[in-house]
Amino acid sequence: MPAKMRWLSFLFVLAIVGVWEAASRTNLVDPSYLPPFTAVLRAFVADFTQGEILRQVLATMRSYVQGLSLALAVGIPCGVLMGAFPGFYAGGRTLLEFLRPIPSVAVIPIAILLLGIEFKMRTAVVFYGSLWPVLLNTLYGIYDVDPVYVDTARVFGRRRGNILRAVVLPAALPYIFTGVRIASAIALILAVTSEMVAGSSGLGFYVKTSEMSLRVGEMYGGILLTGILGYLLNVGFLSLEKVILGWHRGFQGQRSRG
Incomplete structure (x- = not known):
């Protein structure tokens, strides 16, 4: 992002904070809410200095990292197999189309x-929700x-496995990284949601x-x-992504100029 845009974003956030402060101080909105x-x-800051925030x-x-890691470990190989080999896609398509529309929150009771x-439980919910963007974007x-x-x-005599590893996977990396970023956001949402529904620790629980204890300031602090x-x-x-895919961006730039 250009420096000018970063400054504009910062000023926009600062303006929102200023409106929030003024609205509450002038009783335009009820300060108790x-x-x-x-x-x-x-x-x-009070909870942070006591170590409470860091623990949560x-x-x-912990749930985020392990759930997302499992999603990557399962989603990327499955996406590669289903994308590269039609038989795998034909075999897994029905299950994929059945499970994918089920809301991740609906999995929490199970x-x-x-x-x-x-x-x-929290790791399983995070894994389920973040699996699909990784798998589908890889596919x-x-x-x-x-x-x-x-x-x-093929003209240069490369075999199928070598082509998949050296040509297809690198070319698909931009899609995979997009899936990982989407999955990361979903993983955090589900980690916090599962903590709110049935957890004894974490930001959602906090x-x-x-x-529930009417500590409204702490509640907003946790949300922020x-x-x-x-x-x-x-x-x-x-x-x-920028570090790993720098070569891809440069190559695309050369193609567009060519």
């Missing part, structure tokens, strides 16, 4: 019955590889218990921290 931003910040963030990140209300990425790349590799965490994770994946 929407405390001033500075009050939220004080409550958040680590609990959420996960609670099978796995209880602790970490395993579409394999489908969308330019046939010219494959034909050229927000829920703060609301969840948004900040999601933003930082997205920036991290974008930076990683």
Whole structure:
């Protein structure tokens, strides 16, 4: 993002915070429902200095990391197999089309019955919800590889397995990274949601218990921290994508100029 756009984004956020603070201070909105931003910040800092916030963030990140990692470990290979080999797609299509429309939140009661209300349940829900964008984007990425790349590799005597590894997978990486970023956002949402529904730790649990005990400042602080965490994770994946796919961006630029 250009520096000018970053400044505009920062000023926009600052304006929202200013309106929030002014609306609460002037009783335009009831401060008991929407405390001033500075009050939220004080409550958040108090819990942070006591170590409460860090414990909840680590609990959420544990479910997030393990669930998303499982989704990557399963989704990418399955997407490659279904995209590269029509037989695998034909065999798995019915199951894929049946499971994919089921809302991830609807899986939470099943996960609670099978796995209880602790970490395993939250990891399973995160895995289920984040699997589909990884699998489908990998599948579409394999489908969308330019046939010219494959034909050229065959002309040079490359075998099918070598073509898949050296030509098809690198060409599909932009799709895969897009799927990973989408899955990352879904994973965080589901980690927090499952903690709110049936959890004893994590940011979702922190927000829920703060609301139930009328600690409104802490509640808003937990919600804002969840948004900040999601933003930082997205920036991290974008930076990683930029490093790994720098060659792809340069190649596409050469093609467009050519």
